[in-house]
Amino acid sequence: MKDDKPKVQFIAIADDFAGQRIDNFLRARLKNVPKSMIYRILRKGEVRVNKKRIKPEYKLQEGDLVRVPPVTLPEKEAAAPVSTKLDKVAELENCIIYEDEHMLILNKPSGTAVHGGSGLKFGAIEALRALRPDARFLELVHRIDRDTSGILLIAKKRSALRKLQEQFRQKTVQKYYFALVMGQWPKECRKVTAPLLKNEVNSIVRVNPNGKASDTRFKVLESFTEATLVQASPVTGRTHQIRVHCQYTGHPIAWDDRYGDPRFDAYTKTAGLSRLFLHAANIQFEHPHSGEKVEINAPMDAMLNRTLEALRQR
Structure with missing residues (x-):
């Protein structure tokens, strides 16, 4: 009788x-496995590299031998194929x-996660x-928050991803973001260097x-009666960095459900806003193949533009 049970895999890197984090490597290889399960088998030491336990942030080296344990999903957890008929899916092509x-x-819409997991069927x-x-390779180069809109890079080749x-x-x-923050941002405040610590239980950053x-x-960029449009450029890439740094200065971003101020949300709601006003507007980098400088601009959506126009008229 044929044995269809999953078996231990040994993968030579x-x-x-080389250079890819082990958690990202596993998530790409075990596509239907929930992220929580991947981190669980890493925590338990079921994944080994060169016969040793490793942490999720371990970066693979050429020649590493990775032990991937058999992973069996309960039927209810098996991921269904993403339907291309869903409006949210079809919209991404545009x-x-x-x-x-x-x-x-x-130019990712606000409300769309970059990847599935944590109760989300897809990203x-x-x-x-x-x-x-038919695409042989599609992988995220980086990530932005679910409620943040704007530029998201996807690699179509492994060589492009690495570079x-x-x-x-x-x-x-x-990278340059547009953010609408509470109050009058002082023009002399051009840099925030506050260290950030993430709570691994609830993902809140302080x-x-x-x-x-x-x-x-x-x-x-522009000042209003009770708000300021700022350009934010993160030098480091910490979780929720721009959002927490804005909160730390006393100027939280509009409609930030973790680090915002309900009074400011109410104020901007009258201007037509109902989403986080944080938009990845511009990115500059070297093309992974030609080496030439690439600069991409992503326009803001209609809601953000209408909000700014309403604030100008006040």
């Missing part, structure tokens, strides 16, 4: 995967603002794979002297 044979760039990357079933992620690690990628060094540059 080729040069193409959100592509740049594409060539090495990568594509989305932008799963939707793109469903829309392009782009290396630029992020070397901090040579320049300024803490024991946290990781974090650096965000700010520039005032």
Whole structure:
């Protein structure tokens, strides 16, 4: 009788995967397995590299031998294919603002997660794979928050993913966000360097002297009666960095459900806003194939533009 039970896999890491975190490697290989289960088998030591336990942030090296345990999903947890008939999925095809044979760039809508997990059936990357079933390789280069809109890079080749992620690690990628913050942002406040510590239980991030060094540059773009439109450029890439740094200065971002101020949300609601006003508007980096400088701009959606116009009229 044929044995269909999953078996232990031993995978030798080729040069193409060198530098990739083990958790991201497993998530790409075990596509239907919930993220929580992947971190569970890592925690338990069921995943081994060169016969040793490793942490989720371990970066693979060429020649590593990875032991992947058999993973069996209960039927109710088995992931159903992402339907391309869903409006939210079909919409993503129209959100592509740049594409060539090495990568594509989305102007991601607010409310769309970059990947599935934590109760979400799918995210932008799963939707793109469903829309392009013949694509041999589609992987996230980086991440942005679910409620943040704007630029999201997707690699179409393993070589492009490695080169782009290396630029992020070397901090040579320049990213600029637009944020509407409460009150009058002082023009002399051009840099916030407060260290950030993430609570692994609830994912809330706070300024803490024991946290990781974090650096965000700010520039005032436009001032209103009770609000300021700022440009924020994160030098480091910590979770919720811009949102927490804005809160720390006393100028939280509009409609931030974790770090915001309900009074400011009520004020901007009268201007037509009902979502987080944080938008990844501009990115500059070297093309992973040609090495030429690439600059991409992503326009804000209609709601953000209408909100600014309403505030100007006040």
